[in-house]
Amino acid sequence: MRILVVNPNSTASMTAKIGRAAQLVAAPGTEILAVNPPDTPASIEGYVDEALCLPGLLATIDRYAGPGAGGPGVHGDVAGTVIACFDDPGLDAARALTAKPVVGVCEAAVRMATLVAGRFSIVTTTSRSVPAIEHLAQRYGVAGRCRVRAAAVPVLALEEPGSDARRRVGAEIARALEEDGAEAIVLGCAGMADLARDYTAEFGVPVIDGVTAAVKLVEGLAALGLTTAKRGGYAFPAPK
Amino acid sequence: MRILVVNPNSTASMTAKIGRAAQLVAAPGTEILAVNPPDTPASIEGYVDEALCLPGLLATIDRYAGPGAGGPGVHGDVAGTVIACFDDPGLDAARALTAKPVVGVCEAAVRMATLVAGRFSIVTTTSRSVPAIEHLAQRYGVAGRCRVRAAAVPVLALEEPGSDARRRVGAEIARALEEDGAEAIVLGCAGMADLARDYTAEFGVPVIDGVTAAVKLVEGLAALGLTTAKRGGYAFPAPK
Amino acid sequence: MRILVVNPNSTASMTAKIGRAAQLVAAPGTEILAVNPPDTPASIEGYVDEALCLPGLLATIDRYAGPGAGGPGVHGDVAGTVIACFDDPGLDAARALTAKPVVGVCEAAVRMATLVAGRFSIVTTTSRSVPAIEHLAQRYGVAGRCRVRAAAVPVLALEEPGSDARRRVGAEIARALEEDGAEAIVLGCAGMADLARDYTAEFGVPVIDGVTAAVKLVEGLAALGLTTAKRGGYAFPAPK
Amino acid sequence: MRILVVNPNSTASMTAKIGRAAQLVAAPGTEILAVNPPDTPASIEGYVDEALCLPGLLATIDRYAGPGAGGPGVHGDVAGTVIACFDDPGLDAARALTAKPVVGVCEAAVRMATLVAGRFSIVTTTSRSVPAIEHLAQRYGVAGRCRVRAAAVPVLALEEPGSDARRRVGAEIARALEEDGAEAIVLGCAGMADLARDYTAEFGVPVIDGVTAAVKLVEGLAALGLTTAKRGGYAFPAPK
Amino acid sequence: MRILVVNPNSTASMTAKIGRAAQLVAAPGTEILAVNPPDTPASIEGYVDEALCLPGLLATIDRYAGPGAGGPGVHGDVAGTVIACFDDPGLDAARALTAKPVVGVCEAAVRMATLVAGRFSIVTTTSRSVPAIEHLAQRYGVAGRCRVRAAAVPVLALEEPGSDARRRVGAEIARALEEDGAEAIVLGCAGMADLARDYTAEFGVPVIDGVTAAVKLVEGLAALGLTTAKRGGYAFPAPK
Amino acid sequence: MRILVVNPNSTASMTAKIGRAAQLVAAPGTEILAVNPPDTPASIEGYVDEALCLPGLLATIDRYAGPGAGGPGVHGDVAGTVIACFDDPGLDAARALTAKPVVGVCEAAVRMATLVAGRFSIVTTTSRSVPAIEHLAQRYGVAGRCRVRAAAVPVLALEEPGSDARRRVGAEIARALEEDGAEAIVLGCAGMADLARDYTAEFGVPVIDGVTAAVKLVEGLAALGLTTAKRGGYAFPAPK
Structure with missing residues (x-):
């Protein structure tokens, strides 16, 4: 089985890091295909970046993991897709x-x-991303049980070897445990995919990364033979 | 005052119709600038069209109605923007x-x-659009007081002179009044902007079109001197 | 067009101030008719005042802006009404x-x-008014995105030239921006209608007054030809 | 112990009926004081009646069951009040x-x-009352588990000996049990207070009347020594 | 009338205390039957205790207060049951x-x-109980108007004469009044049933105990002739 | 890896069927341990069965899949547990x-x-189970997007070779697709674990069984190294 993991920004080092984290948790026999779409922002920070990455992101998904399930055209052997950005851009599309x-x-x-x-x-990067994640928490039905926080760390600082990004995210995790009654932590940026196990050890609570979680969910859906519903909002686009 | 009304699809006849409807309700002295962005789908029907229209839509807004309020760059005299598609694509961006x-x-x-x-x-065009509008109703805090229905009319049928689109939308309005306890009707497609007054007369209930409603809200915001908040999620994009 | 702005309390200086603020944002050709009903409390602070102002408030609305839209009786040329008290007393009636x-x-x-x-x-006057405004926020579907605060300023202190009301409201706005993640401020008393632009300048965020906002909405509804639905809860009272 | 039961409309036969129903369930030693306020509508049907009954209703409560708990003035020996109208008018005040x-x-x-x-x-009288009751259901936290229905019976028809009101309410109860998955019925008008036991027997499900339920709750609060909180929204009105 | 009050833990001193508190508020003629089920934990602190107490709890209810209302078998003269544990264990069953x-x-x-x-x-004993009570607040429709707090007092400390339990609960009440905008306090453990009146006097706000409140509700339901619905989820168990 | 799958009722044929379904989707190397606890009802139908199965269910989980993650005692090599009953009994405990x-x-x-x-x-067995599942849908944050239906099929009929259970569940699925706007179906009983793929083929929509879904989630959590949080409600039981 191959799983497409699309990092919708153009920062190759982040894509590589995400790919390694994904591969580490993948089942034997699962190959991770970590890809950057063309023509996307260097990072997805806020609503504008989120919008601008969509055409490249969707074209990449169509190319590697399109139709299936009786839809139009012939496509490759990819079992499913992970969209590796914490805003879940383009998920419905x-x-x-x-x-x-x-x-x-x-x-x-x-x-x-x-x-x-x-x-x-949820500990994310900057305050600019908090409202978008709060909307997602609302849609996913967990708004009443989670709080979204920002560590004031720009996304690309997570890629810089000497930055204090890791320390600042840790400090925000500590505050969440102290002030929010949090029993677990979710890392709110795909660029933190390599940090979950270390923080779990450091803080003694479950620290959850979405990239690796999504890989296991795609594997699970594939094993169950479940494909996306094609009635209602997820129907294939109609010919014009 | 000039107000930009962007129809994010590429169908010029719809843009013209929307522009006329907008101009009819505009205050004396308000000029409506009805525009099609380049490189967009012929209609916005479902999540994929909604995503693909965004770069053109945002570039158009930036060109005609960008920054203001102390932001970067120099822009024209447009007071504000109406996004003339009922999915509200790209609104946050x-x-x-x-x-x-x-x-x-x-x-x-x-x-x-x-x-x-x-x-x-809300009476929209096809069932494909219902879930997206239900999400909006949730976000706008009206999910408990409105029902979303589809008239099974493709968007572009609203542009065809001989189609039965108008009759079918009317039949769905009648069903809503009969079955939903609806006290008013919202027309769920910008391409229905010319129909609100006729249906109001036909059914004897308020029938509301969003294009004209949005024009009055932009005029109102301008008169009040209100601009978009620049803290949190609507902050200007950061330089990378 | 004339718009009735009813201040449901009996404090004439407040009515005059509200009328001036309303007139300032009104469109050319809109005349503001600012009125105090007879037999009402000097200020509306809490549930009891809110109840006691209703007969005078409703009689005033009936006199100046009654029926229309095919209802019983003959009434004047007023296009619509603003109820100028932040508790929205008598709105449904x-x-x-x-x-x-x-x-x-x-x-x-x-x-x-x-x-x-x-x-x-939302920054209102005293803690007595907070629960009523929280109920409104719930009904209007914004409870999840706003916080209601009191500045500990009695309503009538807003009318006293030498009071520190203005400073205390400003201090509460500062706390809201600091502690709530607020991106904008709503002034929670009609008696603050003259302060919005100054606070906007002082704090650099949108500060919104309801009186002026309501004037623009009534103008908008009138331009759109929309009247209140007469099915369900807003049907005209039945003869006994 | 005496309990004030105020029927906020002016129909004496309904007040007498409500008083009898209340007395039937009262504990030994509880005396029901069933009262009509002066200057109120003949029935409370819709938002306008609800507003107009308030001054008389509140004056009556103040006269018979005012302050207590250290508040201003000297008042009688009434332990508490039931507002005997299903819209719960004036409850907060x-x-x-x-x-x-x-x-x-x-x-x-x-x-x-x-x-x-x-x-x-909940089975109420006319469709005019449905939205107000739906708002109450929302505030009382039961909107997700109840449906509000109207039997198309004017309130005063419940007072007319030969009317078919009783049959029509029963028919609506039957529909509720058939269509709503209802496990119990609430009678949505104080004027139905005498019907609960008969419908319970007829339909074999719990049929609940609010007047008698409220009497038992006031008795319960009195036995527990609980009085209304005097911080926040229920603080005594401030002197002006 | 007899009312069964089951304390689902095995601590007899707590059962006796609960029984005394219940009897104090009971109507003349109501006899409280305070019972410990066999084979239950010494205290109910958290989800595991809550689960393990159920068979004994249900057997006790069946023995003393079973069927009625036309159900199978012959049972005693008990009018109804109070489950005297703040987690409401086994209530649906x-x-x-x-x-x-x-x-x-x-x-x-x-x-x-x-x-x-x-x-x-709500002020409960330990943090372990907070999530369960928050779920109940959600189900009972009050999550938006109450906050759940723990006083860090083990349940059985409430039974130890020399413990500082009473002081610590009082300190948490003080914090709730200071920080939460609370207008009243609910004591979140049946073992605090004897403390409500003292705290009411100490803090000058309504302090509510659930055991005594439940006794009055059972008396009220009995007086109204209301029994549990036997359609849907509360139908008698089917024979296998 | 071994995964404990506990069927909390005592019907061995159902446990065997569930075990087979679970094993079919398990990853290579995952061994399913399908177990019946002692002393449980023959089926879990309604709140009483749900309560009575708990002690046996919890003892079984403790025996096979207890502590881990630094908790007290020494336990076997089981990676995690699936509770194979659609009411999710005892999940928090x-x-x-x-x-x-x-x-x-x-x-x-x-x-x-x-x-x-x-x-x-969600299509479950009998109406008795609907309210419990609706509560779960509320807790899991999906109440707004799913409807719960009963096929009027007793649980044990799913075990009888000649019963029409399979046909009746299919008929209810057809109604859900016709009337609810459902895009997918969830089978609401662990005893339907063998039917998901057939119904998927028959109806052309995703049909989801919880037993197999839960196996993949436990495998996923194990691969991610995630264990249950031990702060707050899921802390290990305290010694008394």
């Missing part, structure tokens, strides 16, 4: 585009969090 | 892009509906 | 009484706030 | 006016319903 | 088991709290 | 008992459903 499963990393992380904790906090 | 007011037609219509009715129904 | 649009200042302010900001805070 | 318990019949009925049933339906 | 009313102490307390206060706080 | 992941089949099914569909319906 991707599900309409193809019948193969598509999972967002925010939704994957919060679904997994609800399986191991009552109340949890 | 447009608000981050510019300080000048941006109003979506779904949000405008449901805000106006709450001022004249308790319970109301 | 007024809508049942007349077909001409009626808009409350709390609802107007929060509707406008949602067009320019994600999260916002 | 009455609670601010006096420290002695005040219970509305809608709130009493739905609280009792949740103790004996999961899902239930 | 008990309602399915018997037609006689069953009331939980958490639900009783929050129902009564809504009759005398807008916003209130 | 099991999570408090052990640090190893515990997943309920209702929660697993609805989590997976949200990944492939917008709106879906």
